[in-house]
Amino acid sequence: MLTKIYGSLVAANEVSMEVHAGSFTGVVGPNGAGKTTTLSMITGLLRPTSGRVTVSGVDVWSDGPAAKRLIGTLPDRLRLFDRLTGAQLLYYSGVLHGVSAAAVSQRSAELAEAFGLESALGRLVSDYSAGMQKKIALACSMIHAPEVLVLDEPFEAIDPVSASNVTEILEKYVGGGGSVVMSSHSLDLIQRICDHVTIIVDGSVIAQGTVDAVRDGMSLEERFVALTGTSESKKGLEWLHGFSDSA
Numbered sequence: 001m002l003t004k005i006y007g008s009l010v011a012a013n014e015v016s017m018e019v020h021a022g023s024f025t026g027v028v029g030p031n032g033a034g035k036t037t038t039l040s041m042i043t044g045l046l047r048p049t050s051g052r053v054t055v056s057g058v059d060v061w062s063d064g065p066a067a068k069r070l071i072g073t074l075p076d077r078l079r080l081f082d083r084l085t086g087a088q089l090l091y092y093s094g095v096l097h098g099v100s101a102a103a104v105s106q107r108s109a110e111l112a113e114a115f116g117l118e119s120a121l122g123r124l125v126s127d128y129s130a131g132m133q134k135k136i137a138l139a140c141s142m143i144h145a146p147e148v149l150v151l152d153e154p155f156e157a158i159d160p161v162s163a164s165n166v167t168e169i170l171e172k173y174v175g176g177g178g179s180v181v182m183s184s185h186s187l188d189l190i191q192r193i194c195d196h197v198t199i200i201v202d203g204s205v206i207a208q209g210t211v212d213a214v215r216d217g218m219s220l221e222e223r224f225v226a227l228t229g230t231s232e233s234k235k236g237l238e239w240l241h242g243f244s245d246s247a
Ligand SMILES: Nc1ncnc2c1ncn2[C@@H]1O[C@H](COP(=O)(O)OP(=O)(O)OP(=O)(O)O)[C@@H](O)[C@H]1O
Pocket: 006, 009, 011, 029, 030, 031, 032, 033, 034, 035, 036, 037, 038
């Protein structure tokens, strides 16, 4: 039951999630719902006001270093050490997580190939496009072979071909017993690749379970709209449609 309170704002209100090995969980919700807040508490980046997180029995807050070895994370608003080359960033991420230099170099080559970044590894990450930065960050999140990947909007800025590539990489990871928890605004994508989903609105979980149970015969998008009422026609902005009017 994770809660995060900022002043008078309850950004996450007793959010509870259970993620099993080999499962693919999507976290969805409108802007400002509390997805990033929740994922950041799960990965140990943001201290909850109350609540606990454990990964394979390891408490994320009382045993941070051990938990961080089990978790791979792609945070929101990436702040990469972008004065490093892609190869250096992978090396740094791997070695910091306790992977040997030899294993890092072999894994880096394989990850670069999987993400289509081979020719970019020698270039500074600051010169990468937004999508390439996302891909190198994803590769960095995986280099220590974590048990759980917690990814905040991993598909944002990624082109369609790379997206199917990344999907394949994640599906293989899950197939091998890893767990993915990811947020996304693409309900279509969540419906396609996730087996579980949690819908958060105003900091609270309003629906949770297998994707099929939550969508209940509808598409996940239809279900989401029905639950959140986000399709209500918006009034106002009439002035915008009369842009030639100088009044
Ligand atoms: N450091 C902070 N201080 C105060 N309020 C915060 C802070 N971080 C987040 N919030 C608030 O908490 C709420 C949840 O924010 P959060 O970033 O978790 O939403 P989100 O679901 O990830 O949204 P989005 O889809 O736009 O990324 C928002 O109202 C936000 O303004």
